[in-house]
Amino acid sequence: MSETTLDQTPQSDAREGVASSDRRKFLRKSVALAASGAAAAAAGNAYAGDVKLETVTEPLKPGATRNILGRGVVSVPYGMPSKFEKHVVRRNVSWLTADTVASISFTPWQDLNGIITPNGLHFERHHAGAVDVDPETHQLVIHGMVDKPMVFSMEDLKRMPSHTAIHFLECPANGAMEWRGVQMDSMQFTHGMMACSEWTGVKLTDLMEYVGVDPKSTWLYAEGTDGSALQRSIPMEGAKDQFGEPIPADQCDMYKDAMIAYAQNGEALRPENGYPIRFLLPGCEANMSIKWLRRIKFVDKPLVTYQETRHYIEPLPDGTIRQFSLVNETNSVINYPCPDNQMKGKGAYEIRGIAWSGRGKIAHVDVSVDGGKNWQEAELVQPVMSKCVTKFKLPFEWNGDEHLIMSRATDETGYVQPTLMQLRNVRGTNSIYHKNSIQAWKIEKTGEVKNVQIENF
Template identity: 60%
Template sequence: MQKPTRPMPAGPSRRSFLTRSAAAGGMTLLGGAGIGEAMAAGDDNLPPNIPEWMQYLGEGVTAHPYGVPSAFEKDVVRRNVGWLTATEESSINFTPIQDLDGIITPNGLCFERHHGGVPVIDPERHRLMIHGLVDRPLIFTMDELMRFPSVSRIHFLECPANGGMEWKGAQMDGVQFSHGMVHCCEWTGVKLSTLLAEVGVQKAAKWLLAEGADAAAMTRSIPLAKAMDDIIVAYSQNGERIRPENGYPLRLLVPGWEGNVNIKWLRRIKLGDQPWHHREETSKYTDLMPDGKARQFTFVQEANSVITSPCPEKPMKFGKGFYEIRGIAWSGYGKIRKVDVSIDGGMNWKTAELQSPVLSRALTRFRLPLQWDGRPMLLQSRATDESGYVQPTIEALRAARGLNSIYHKNSIHTWRVKPDGEVENVQIA
C-alpha cells in the first residue's frame, strides 16, 4: 500500500514568503545556506519542501522497549586499539569524547578496562563480605545493601594510563585514543563509611583490601581514611543499574583517584593495619622514575584538560570564519577553577568560559569563541584546579618523572590546525 503523503499548502504564499524573507535578509548567520541555495542542491527533502519523513507514520512507542540511539549516530561508539594488548579480556576501549556534550557520559559509551573479562553475575546470588580488623564480620546481599541510606554523586573516573602512549611523543591520531580513558557519571549507592560503621572498625585498622569477582580477582589496597571520607559502594550509574562492563551489580567508586582502585564486581573488603603486597594483592600500578625507582600508591588523578573540538576527528571543515573551541577539564583534587586556551602553542593564553555546573572531581566543559583567519594554529588548553595545581607542560612532566612511565601523563596537549582545517596530533615542549 502506498504511504500517505501530506499535501502542500494551497497557493504560493508559503514559498514566496520564504523567498522574499531570504532576499530581504541579504545574508545568514555563520554561513547557513539560503533558500535558493538549498533548492539548487536538488534534494526534495530540503526546505521549503516537506521532507519524506513527515509524510508517513513512524515506529510506535514499544518498537524499542529499552531505546537505542539514532541509526545516524552509529559511529559514536567505544573503540579499542587492536595492537595494545594480546587479548580483549585484559584490555581497554575508549570513550568517544569528541562526540559528546555536557558532563554526563552515557552508560553505553563509558570506557572499559578489564583484567579478566566481564563476569556474568546473578545479583540474587552475589554477596559483599566485610571482614578483617572489624568487630562484626558481615556478609550483605544486594537487597540488604539497598536498604541502607543512599547517596548520588557526579564524578569522573579515569584510567591512570590515559594518555600514557604519548609520553615519548605524539602517537595516537585522535582525541578518543589520546584522552578517551575517562568518563563522568552520576553514581548511586551506599557510603562505604556507613557499611564500616555497621561492622565496627577496630582501632588498629589503617587500610582495606577490595576484591572484585572477575576472573582476575582484581584487588587493590586503599587507605582507610579515604574509605571513611567519600568512597561509595555503587549499584547504579546514571539512574539505572550499573552496566555489566562497568561492574554490575556492585562496584567501588573512589572519587578523583586512579580508575584501577575503583574495584568492579565488588565481592570482598578486608581491613588491615598495612597495605597488602605480594600475598593477596595483585600487581598494583606503579610509576617508573628516571633513577629506576618506582612510585607506588600515586592515587590522585591530577588536573588535566583537552580540546575536543576541533580535534583530528572534528576538523575545521568550513574554512575561515567563526568557530567555538570546546573541551573538557577535570581534577582529582576538586573543582576546576579555570581553563586557559592558546592558539599559538602557549605563547599567549585566553581564559575560557566554564559551563555550569562546575562540580568537584567531575568533568567540566569549557568554551572559547574563535574567529579563524585560516592561518595554522597550535591549539592547547591548560587547567587550574581549586587547590592551585596547574596542568604542566610535557617538558616539565618529563623533567620530574622521566620517559619510562605510562601512568599519570596529564601534560598540556597540542593539536596542530593546518590551513585546510585538518587537525593533527603533535607534541611541543
C-alpha cells in the same frame, strides 16, 4: 543542496537581524581572545572580515519523513541512538594489549557534548574479562578489623541510606601512548580512558560506622569476584607503606568519598562496569574502583599486590620505582575542534573541552591558540563539581590560518596542569601512567586538525 547550505538559509530578515546582533557580541569576545597578546595578533589571529554566505534559491523540499508514519512506541524497548550516530561507539586499539579480556576500550569524547558519559560508552578496563554476576545470589562481605563482620545481599544495600554523586573514573594509562611522541590520530585514543557518571550507592563511611571499624585500622582493601579477583589496597588516616613511610595525607582522605555503587546514570550498573555492585573511589586511578565487588577487609597494612608492585607502578629516571601513585591529577583537553572534529570553513566556532581533577573542583581553564604563548580564560559550564568532569567553552573566529590550540586546567588546590616537557623531565620519555600534560592540536590551513607535540613544551 547540501546540509551545510540548508543550515545557513536565512528564514527572515528578523532572524538575520538577531543573528547579526549575536554575532557582534560573539566577535567582540573572539577579538578579545585574538588580541590577548601582541604575538597572537601578529600571527594573524585578528578577525579576518565577513565570510561570504551562500544564498539558497532552490525551493525547500518536504523531506523524506514528512509523509509517512514513524515507528510505534516500544518498537525499540530499550532505546538506541539514531542510526546516523553509529560511529559513536567505544573502540579499542588492537596492538595495545595481547587480547581483549585483559584490555581497555575508549570513550568517544569527541562526540559527547556534556559531562555525563552514556552508560554504553563508558570505557571498559577488564583484567580477566567482564562477567555476569547474579544479584540474587551475590553477596558483599565486610570484615577484618571491625566489631561485627557482616555480609550483605544486594537488596540489603538498597535498603540503606543512599548516596548520589557525579564523578569521573580514569584509567592511569589515559594518554600513555603519547609519552615518547605523538602516536594516536584520534582524541578517543589520546583521552578516552576516562568517563564521568552519576553514581548511586551506599557510602563506605556509613558501612564503616555500621560494622564498627577499629580506629587502629589504617588500610582497607577491596576485591572483585571476576577471574582476576582484582584487589587494591586503599589508605586511611595514619596509613604507612611496607617500609613504615607515611602515605601522604591527601591520599589517606580519598576513601571518605568512596561508595558501594549499584546505579550508574540512574540505571543498574552495566556488566562491563561491575554489575551488580562496584567499589567507587573518586579521584583515584579507576582500577581501585573494584568492579563485581565481593569483599572489603579492614586491615593495618597494605597488601602490596601484583597491581601495586608490578603493574601500576612508575619506574623513574632517578632509579626508584614509584608505588601507590593513586590520585589522577588535573587534566583537560579540547574536544571541539580536535583530530576527529575538523574545521568546516572560515568564520565562527566555539572551542569546547573538558577538564577534571582527582583532587577536587576545576578552578580555571585557560585556552591558547598560539602554541601556549598567550592564554585566555575559558568559561566554565555549570555545574562545576568535585572530582567530576567540568565543561569549558570559548568563542573562536577562524580566519583560515594555522593555529596550535590547547587547554590548561587549574584545580582548586592551585595545581596547574603541566606541559609534557615538565612531566618528562621528572618521569622520563617512556613512562606509562598519569600523563596529564597539556594537549596541543594543530589546525592546518586546510582545516585539518592534527595531534601534535611542541618542542620544549
